[in-house]
Amino acid sequence: AQKVTQAQTEISVVEKEDVTLDCVYETRDTTYYLFWYKQPPSGELVFLIRRNSFDEQNEISGRYSWNFQKSTSSFNFTITASQVVDSAVYFCALANAGGTSYGKLTFGQGTILTVHP
Amino acid sequence: ETGVTQTPRHLVMGMTNKKSLKCEQHLGHNAMYWYKQSAKKPLELMFVYSLEERVENNSVPSRFSPECPNSSHLFLHLHTLQPEDSALYLCASSPMGGGEKLFFGSGTQLSVL
Numbered sequence: 001a002q003k004v005t006q007a008q009t010e011i012s013v014v015e016k017e018d019v020t021l022d023c024v025y026e027t028r029d030t031t032y033y034l035f036w037y038k039q040p041p042s043g044e045l046v047f048l049i050r051r052n053s054f055d056e057q058n059e060i061s062g063r064y065s066w067n068f069q070k071s072t073s074s075f076n077f078t079i080t081a082s083q084v085v086d087s088a089v090y091f092c093a094l095a096n097a098g099g100t101s102y103g104k105l106t107f108g109q110g111t112i113l114t115v116h117p
Numbered sequence: 118e119t120g121v122t123q124t125p126r127h128l129v130m131g132m133t134n135k136k137s138l139k140c141e142q143h144l145g146h147n148a149m150y151w152y153k154q155s156a157k158k159p160l161e162l163m164f165v166y167s168l169e170e171r172v173e174n175n176s177v178p179s180r181f182s183p184e185c186p187n188s189s190h191l192f193l194h195l196h197t198l199q200p201e202d203s204a205l206y207l208c209a210s211s212p213m214g215g216g217e218k219l220f221f222g223s224g225t226q227l228s229v230l
Binding site: 004035037042043044045046047050091104105106107108109110 | 121157158159160162165173205207209217218219220221222223224226
């Protein structure tokens with residue numbers, strides 16, 4: 001069975017602080033995908049990143065960076081110099097990479113991030 | 118605009134009512150999904166349609182009945198719901214249905230009285 005754990009239920013920071021959202025996953029699959037989604041107050045989940053289990057290179061996209069460590073089954077997300085617009089619920093998710101996975105994502109419980117001005 | 122549109126945005130219904138949620142995607146995708154988001158619980162996959170055929174039914178009670186008349190439209194028919202069914206119902210689509218990223222709608226916030 002697959003499982004995704006986001007231990008931080010809520011995080012509160014002041015604007016311009018750096019913040020890291022933790023994600024730990026469990027899977028028996030050898031090939032899989034890891035995702036981060038952002039859910040702003042409007043409700044729709046917005047895709048941020050997908051990482052293949054074979055690719056352990058860390059990635060940076062503007063103020064966002066992701067640290068994938070297969071040895072510890074973690075896929076952490078860091079926002080540098082946070083802004084009020086970053087306030088949202090962030091979800092980490094896991095999917096099998098097999099042909100019959102049909103986009104079946106296993107989500108963590110989400111981390112509510114609040115950035116104060 | 119994500120390309121996935123859900124209506125209505127909010128719905129209040131009694132336990133004896135019958136209602137339907139609608140989802141439409143304008144992205145040319147072949148797979149569509151219903152997810153349920155309850156307070157303090159992870160998102161739960163309910164149904165998956167690939168090329169208009171249901172390929173996943175995640176042990177969802179029969180009071181939820183999905184319908185996919187074509188690759189652009191997905192419905193969730195509701196009848197005799199329970200208060201614990203109150204949640205945000207999210208529709209999503211993806212190109213093929215095999216681990217690629219999902220595109221989500223804004224959801225329908227359902228309250229069952």
